Amino acid sequence: GAGVSQSPSNKVTEKGKDVELRCDPISGHTALYWYRQSLGQGLEFLIYFQGNSAPDKSGLPSDRFSAERTGGSVSTLTIQRTQQEDSAVYLCASSLGAGTKNIQYFGAGTRLSVL
Amino acid sequence: KQEVTQIPAALSVPEGENLVLNCSFTDSAIYNLQWFRQDPGKGLTSLLLIQSSQREQTSGRLNASLDKSSGRSTLYIAASQPGDSATYLCAANSGNTPLVFGKGTRLSVIA
Numbered sequence: 001g002a003g004v005s006q007s008p009s010n011k012v013t014e015k016g017k018d019v020e021l022r023c024d025p026i027s028g029h030t031a032l033y034w035y036r037q038s039l040g041q042g043l044e045f046l047i048y049f050q051g052n053s054a055p056d057k058s059g060l061p062s063d064r065f066s067a068e069r070t071g072g073s074v075s076t077l078t079i080q081r082t083q084q085e086d087s088a089v090y091l092c093a094s095s096l097g098a099g100t101k102n103i104q105y106f107g108a109g110t111r112l113s114v115l
Numbered sequence: 116k117q118e119v120t121q122i123p124a125a126l127s128v129p130e131g132e133n134l135v136l137n138c139s140f141t142d143s144a145i146y147n148l149q150w151f152r153q154d155p156g157k158g159l160t161s162l163l164l165i166q167s168s169q170r171e172q173t174s175g176r177l178n179a180s181l182d183k184s185s186g187r188s189t190l191y192i193a194a195s196q197p198g199d200s201a202t203y204l205c206a207a208n209s210g211n212t213p214l215v216f217g218k219g220t221r222l223s224v225i226a
Contacts, residue, residue: 004158006158033213033214035213035214035216041218042216042217042218042219043204043206043214043216044216045213045214045215048213056213059213091158091159093159102147103149103161103164104149104161104214105161106151106158106159106160106161107158108157108158109157109158111156
Protein backbone atom coordinates (compact mmCIF):
# COMPACT_ATOMS: atom_id res chain seq x y z
CA GLY A 1 0.00 0.00 0.00
CA ALA A 2 0.89 3.65 -0.09
CA GLY A 3 1.59 3.87 3.61
CA VAL A 4 1.43 2.03 6.91
CA SER A 5 -2.17 1.17 7.71
CA GLN A 6 -3.48 0.47 11.20
CA SER A 7 -6.88 -0.76 12.31
CA PRO A 8 -9.03 -0.02 14.11
CA SER A 9 -8.33 3.69 14.47
CA ASN A 10 -10.14 3.72 17.81
CA LYS A 11 -10.97 0.92 20.21
CA VAL A 12 -12.95 1.14 23.43
CA THR A 13 -12.98 -1.96 25.60
CA GLU A 14 -13.85 -3.03 29.09
CA LYS A 15 -11.23 -3.92 31.65
CA GLY A 16 -10.38 -7.62 31.46
CA LYS A 17 -11.25 -8.08 27.80
CA ASP A 18 -8.71 -9.06 25.11
CA VAL A 19 -8.00 -6.77 22.14
CA GLU A 20 -6.22 -7.20 18.82
CA LEU A 21 -4.62 -4.34 16.92
CA ARG A 22 -3.59 -4.73 13.30
CA CYS A 23 -0.78 -3.22 11.25
CA ASP A 24 -0.26 -3.42 7.48
CA PRO A 25 3.27 -2.22 6.68
CA ILE A 26 4.44 -0.67 3.46
CA SER A 27 4.87 -3.36 0.81
CA GLY A 28 8.44 -4.61 0.66
CA HIS A 29 9.44 -3.32 4.09
CA THR A 30 11.16 -6.06 6.06
CA ALA A 31 11.28 -4.32 9.44
CA LEU A 32 8.18 -3.65 11.54
CA TYR A 33 7.98 -1.92 14.91
CA TRP A 34 5.28 -1.41 17.53
CA TYR A 35 5.41 1.59 19.84
CA ARG A 36 3.08 2.89 22.54
CA GLN A 37 2.39 6.55 23.20
CA SER A 38 0.90 7.20 26.62
CA LEU A 39 -0.20 10.60 27.88
CA GLY A 40 2.79 12.31 29.44
CA GLN A 41 5.06 9.31 28.82
CA GLY A 42 6.25 9.85 25.27
CA LEU A 43 6.74 7.06 22.77
CA GLU A 44 8.07 3.75 24.05
CA PHE A 45 9.22 0.76 22.03
CA LEU A 46 7.27 -2.48 22.42
CA ILE A 47 8.42 -5.08 19.88
CA TYR A 48 10.42 -5.26 16.65
CA PHE A 49 10.34 -7.73 13.73
CA GLN A 50 13.14 -7.96 11.17
CA GLY A 51 12.69 -10.40 8.30
CA ASN A 52 12.60 -14.00 9.49
CA SER A 53 14.63 -13.35 12.63
CA ALA A 54 13.20 -13.90 16.08
CA PRO A 55 11.43 -10.70 17.19
CA ASP A 56 12.94 -8.36 19.77
CA LYS A 57 10.33 -8.42 22.54
CA SER A 58 12.40 -6.50 25.07
CA GLY A 59 9.95 -3.59 25.24
CA LEU A 60 6.80 -5.54 26.04
CA PRO A 61 5.60 -4.33 29.47
CA SER A 62 4.08 -7.65 30.62
CA ASP A 63 3.23 -11.16 29.46
CA ARG A 64 -0.28 -9.92 28.66
CA PHE A 65 1.22 -8.36 25.52
CA SER A 66 2.17 -10.40 22.46
CA ALA A 67 2.59 -9.82 18.75
CA GLU A 68 2.78 -11.86 15.59
CA ARG A 69 3.84 -11.10 12.08
CA THR A 70 2.43 -13.52 9.52
CA GLY A 71 4.12 -14.09 6.19
CA GLY A 72 6.56 -11.28 6.85
CA SER A 73 3.84 -8.69 6.29
CA VAL A 74 0.79 -8.00 8.46
CA SER A 75 1.30 -7.83 12.21
CA THR A 76 -1.16 -8.20 15.07
CA LEU A 77 -0.55 -6.87 18.58
CA THR A 78 -2.66 -8.66 21.18
CA ILE A 79 -3.31 -7.42 24.68
CA GLN A 80 -4.95 -9.94 27.01
CA ARG A 81 -6.98 -9.07 30.10
CA THR A 82 -6.70 -5.34 29.41
CA GLN A 83 -6.08 -2.93 32.28
CA GLN A 84 -6.81 0.78 32.48
CA GLU A 85 -3.09 1.57 32.30
CA ASP A 86 -3.04 -0.02 28.84
CA SER A 87 -4.98 2.99 27.53
CA ALA A 88 -2.71 4.67 24.99
CA VAL A 89 -2.12 5.21 21.29
CA TYR A 90 -0.42 2.20 19.73
CA LEU A 91 1.73 3.11 16.73
CA CYS A 92 3.17 0.80 14.11
CA ALA A 93 6.11 1.66 11.85
CA SER A 94 7.92 -0.09 9.03
CA SER A 95 11.21 0.40 7.25
CA LEU A 96 13.08 -1.16 4.35
CA GLY A 97 15.47 -2.80 6.77
CA ALA A 98 17.40 -2.13 9.92
CA GLY A 99 20.55 -0.14 10.57
CA THR A 100 21.69 3.02 8.86
CA LYS A 101 19.67 5.00 6.37
CA ASN A 102 16.42 3.23 7.11
CA ILE A 103 13.69 5.75 7.72
CA GLN A 104 10.79 4.48 9.78
CA TYR A 105 7.35 5.30 8.38
CA PHE A 106 4.52 5.43 10.88
CA GLY A 107 0.84 4.61 10.70
CA ALA A 108 -1.83 6.87 12.20
CA GLY A 109 -2.12 4.64 15.26
CA THR A 110 -4.87 2.90 17.20
CA ARG A 111 -6.24 4.82 20.18
CA LEU A 112 -7.12 2.26 22.86
CA SER A 113 -9.36 3.22 25.76
CA VAL A 114 -9.87 0.70 28.56
CA LEU A 115 -12.87 1.53 30.75
CA LYS B 116 20.97 2.91 27.68
CA GLN B 117 20.11 5.70 25.28
CA GLU B 118 18.08 8.58 26.66
CA VAL B 119 16.74 11.44 24.54
CA THR B 120 15.70 14.78 25.97
CA GLN B 121 13.95 17.66 24.24
CA ILE B 122 13.70 21.21 25.43
CA PRO B 123 11.62 23.22 25.63
CA ALA B 124 8.52 21.08 26.18
CA ALA B 125 6.38 23.79 24.65
CA LEU B 126 7.08 26.90 22.59
CA SER B 127 4.87 29.68 21.29
CA VAL B 128 6.15 32.12 18.66
CA PRO B 129 4.65 34.77 16.37
CA GLU B 130 4.32 33.98 12.68
CA GLY B 131 7.45 34.71 10.64
CA GLU B 132 9.93 34.10 13.44
CA ASN B 133 12.88 31.76 13.03
CA LEU B 134 13.14 29.16 15.80
CA VAL B 135 15.32 26.34 17.08
CA LEU B 136 14.20 23.14 18.77
CA ASN B 137 16.76 21.26 20.83
CA CYS B 138 17.40 17.55 21.29
CA SER B 139 20.10 15.88 23.37
CA PHE B 140 21.07 12.22 23.63
CA THR B 141 23.26 10.37 26.11
CA ASP B 142 24.88 7.69 23.91
CA SER B 143 26.91 9.20 21.06
CA ALA B 144 27.18 5.82 19.29
CA ILE B 145 24.12 6.49 17.18
CA TYR B 146 23.41 5.45 13.61
CA ASN B 147 20.52 7.77 12.83
CA LEU B 148 18.94 10.84 14.35
CA GLN B 149 15.44 11.42 13.07
CA TRP B 150 13.06 14.36 13.48
CA PHE B 151 9.31 13.79 13.26
CA ARG B 152 6.22 15.93 13.27
CA GLN B 153 3.00 14.82 14.96
CA ASP B 154 -0.31 16.60 14.52
CA PRO B 155 -3.06 16.09 17.15
CA GLY B 156 -4.69 12.67 16.78
CA LYS B 157 -2.38 11.70 13.95
CA GLY B 158 0.63 9.45 13.46
CA LEU B 159 4.19 10.59 12.98
CA THR B 160 5.54 12.16 9.81
CA SER B 161 9.29 11.88 9.22
CA LEU B 162 10.83 15.29 8.52
CA LEU B 163 14.57 14.71 8.37
CA LEU B 164 16.98 11.86 9.01
CA ILE B 165 20.64 12.52 9.74
CA GLN B 166 23.04 9.61 9.50
CA SER B 167 25.94 9.42 11.94
CA SER B 168 28.42 10.45 9.24
CA GLN B 169 26.46 13.61 8.42
CA ARG B 170 26.36 16.97 10.16
CA GLU B 171 23.13 18.35 8.79
CA GLN B 172 20.16 17.82 6.52
CA THR B 173 17.89 20.40 4.91
CA SER B 174 14.38 20.22 3.56
CA GLY B 175 12.68 23.44 2.53
CA ARG B 176 12.48 25.73 5.57
CA LEU B 177 13.78 23.00 7.87
CA ASN B 178 17.40 22.36 8.76
CA ALA B 179 18.54 19.70 11.22
CA SER B 180 22.05 19.50 12.58
CA LEU B 181 23.88 16.75 14.43
CA ASP B 182 26.85 17.05 16.79
CA LYS B 183 27.65 13.55 18.04
CA SER B 184 30.54 14.66 20.26
CA SER B 185 28.27 16.88 22.33
CA GLY B 186 25.23 14.62 22.03
CA ARG B 187 23.05 17.31 20.49
CA SER B 188 20.80 17.89 17.53
CA THR B 189 18.84 20.98 16.59
CA LEU B 190 15.91 21.52 14.28
CA TYR B 191 15.84 25.00 12.78
CA ILE B 192 12.59 26.27 11.30
CA ALA B 193 12.83 29.40 9.20
CA ALA B 194 10.03 31.91 8.72
CA SER B 195 7.55 29.95 10.84
CA GLN B 196 3.92 29.65 9.73
CA PRO B 197 0.73 28.74 11.63
CA GLY B 198 0.73 25.44 9.69
CA ASP B 199 3.97 24.53 11.44
CA SER B 200 2.06 24.20 14.71
CA ALA B 201 2.49 20.60 15.87
CA THR B 202 4.55 18.46 18.22
CA TYR B 203 8.10 17.84 17.05
CA LEU B 204 9.79 14.63 18.15
CA CYS B 205 13.44 13.72 18.03
CA ALA B 206 14.54 10.06 18.01
CA ALA B 207 17.82 8.18 17.83
CA ASN B 208 18.84 4.61 17.16
CA SER B 209 22.04 2.63 17.23
CA GLY B 210 22.48 -0.19 14.73
CA ASN B 211 19.63 -2.65 14.53
CA THR B 212 17.71 -1.10 17.37
CA PRO B 213 14.34 0.62 17.57
CA LEU B 214 14.15 4.37 17.92
CA VAL B 215 14.41 6.00 21.32
CA PHE B 216 12.20 9.08 21.40
CA GLY B 217 12.25 12.32 23.32
CA LYS B 218 8.98 13.56 24.76
CA GLY B 219 8.66 16.22 22.10
CA THR B 220 8.32 19.98 21.83
CA ARG B 221 4.80 21.32 21.30
CA LEU B 222 5.07 24.29 18.93
CA SER B 223 2.41 26.94 18.47
CA VAL B 224 2.88 29.54 15.75
CA ILE B 225 0.53 32.47 16.29
CA ALA B 226 -0.81 34.36 13.28
